[in-house]
Amino acid sequence: MFTATGSDWEQRAAALHLRTGLLIDGEWVQGSAEPLTPISPRDGRALPAISAASDADVDRAVRSARAAFDSGCWSQRAPRERGQALIAFAQKIHDNAEELALLISLEMGKPIREALQTEMRAVVNCFRWYGEAVDKVLDELPVTSPNSLALVTREPAGVVAAVVPWNFPLTMTAWKLAPALAVGNSVVLKPAENSSFSALRLAELALEAGIPAGVLNVTPGRGHEAGRALGEHNDVDVITFTGSPEVGRKFLTYSGLSNGKRVWPELGGKTASLVLPDADLERAVRATADGCFYNQGQMCTASSRLLVPRADRDRALEIAAEVARTTLPADPFEVTTSMGAIVSENQLRSIAGFVERADAEGAEIAAGGAERFDAVAGGSYFAPVVVGVTPENEVARREVFGPVLSVIAYDDLDDALAIANGTEYGLAAALWSNDLNAVHRVSRRIKAGVVWVNCFEEGDMTMPFGGVKGSGYGRDKSLHALEKFTDLKSTWIELS
Ligand code: NAP
Ligand code: MG
DSSP: OOOOOOSOHHHHHHTOOOOOSEEETTEEEOOSEEEEOOBOTTTOOBOOOEEEOOHHHHHHHHHHHHHHHHHTTTTTSOHHHHHHHHHHHHHHHHHTHHHHHHHHHHHHOOOHHHIIIIIIHHHHHHHHHHHHHGGGOOOBOOOOOTTEEEEEEEEEOSEEEEEOOSSSHHHHHHHHHHHHHHTTOEEEEEOOGGGHHHHHHHHHHHHHTTOOTTSEEEOOOOIIIIIHHHHHOTTOOEEEEESOHHHHHHHHHHHHHTTOOEEEEEOOOOOEEEEOTTSOHHHHHHHHHHHHHGGGGOOTTOOOEEEEEGGGHHHHHHHHHHHHHTOOOOOTTSTTOSSOOOSOHHHHHHHHHHHHHHHHTTOEEEEOOSSOBOSSTTOOBOOOEEEEOOTTSHHHHSOOOSSEEEEEEESSHHHHHHHHTOSSOOSEEEEEOSOHHHHHHHHHHSOOSEEEESSSSOOOTTSOBOOSGGGBSOOBSTTHHHHHTEEEEEEEEEOO
């Protein structure tokens, strides 16, 4: 769909018009909280301050969303018309994809090539897919008796608040917005502090595409202010959240202490990539390392644990280390770059801390180290790390959210499954084998919402995405996502 070309992305970034307000009821307004002071992780340069939402600003956005909902300007439109508006929105995004990709790259350090060719493609596809789908969903007519007619219909929930992270900023946003809007809800979006510029521009394009004012509001701000205020608001019906387990559980508390709103958490992961003895070791290890380092390792699904038979452990470490040494960070604005900057200095320090502690615990460090990498002066860069560890090491249990791969040896299949299932998470897993029976048997025993067999990160809009256990229970993508944003209504008609 898109190809990143040219060598002038830095000049193009300098010429960008950055939106810095709150978008409420179709108007740019100033928030009353202390403004955000974003920094580009590419070179450490300060970006323009962004207005931040307080409780009062969030309340204003929710009231705008409610008024739009109640007016019926969107909620009562025929599904096909809403679908056409979403398809028009997808086209607007398509036509402005380079600008949006550049905003992402500037604010969170993703390579421009990935931002454009992978992320923007996913965003356009997502809005298009829900736009095309929404008038093809059927309600139910249960069989009852000759004297009655029973209808089971789905109605939009009302006001949906979406709180999202920065790692795939617009993809995560699209996964929430597209299904929520498709079925007629109004939305208030709270982007991550590190990725508000792209969210604001996206919402402006929604207005330009004809989605009515008030149907999509954006309240940038701090998690503990703007995010909390949405979680606690008594007139928000649904929270759809992607982020850390810690914050996801806060939303469950906010809900319990306010109006009991529905919360759909999609949280972190600690993906195991399980290589069975018959698999092509080299292929499996290379794909796992790539899957761990992709997006600078800042991925909920990052394949951060490589599980190999004990006899293959040293060879696996060698192959993974070679991938690490040839996947070095570079300027995100160069179209040849595949690994960009870490989102922030805080995140970089957190990643380095994991490596230091692994070293102190006696892990074998086969590639990289705890030091920062110098790709662009002033920026936040970190080269991939490969460590040989036991399942007990901290780095093998906790989500690092950085390019750190743990290589772990297992003794037999039961041991491998105990390790694979032995974290608090259950988002995704990969399995490598050509033995058909083993593939089916083992994939059933893996506790995860997504299992990839002989591949990594494959998917489609038709497939739900989400986890189990500590990874939460929300599901993005597919027709199932529509269920999160609708209420079932049972209507019983007595035919006398
Ligand atoms: P995070 O700290 O949980 O933040 C996510 C969102 O919640 C941000 O908008 C954040 O705002 C907001 N927030 C923070 N504290 C809050 C609070 N006390 N109350 C209400 N909202 C609050 O996550 P992150 O650091 O951005 O992203 C990394 C995490 O997301 C990882 O654990 C990763 O695995 C997970 N993730 C999961 C998926 C998935 O699909 N399962 C996908 C991507 C990422 P601020 O920006 O102001 O902090
Ligand atoms: Mg955070």
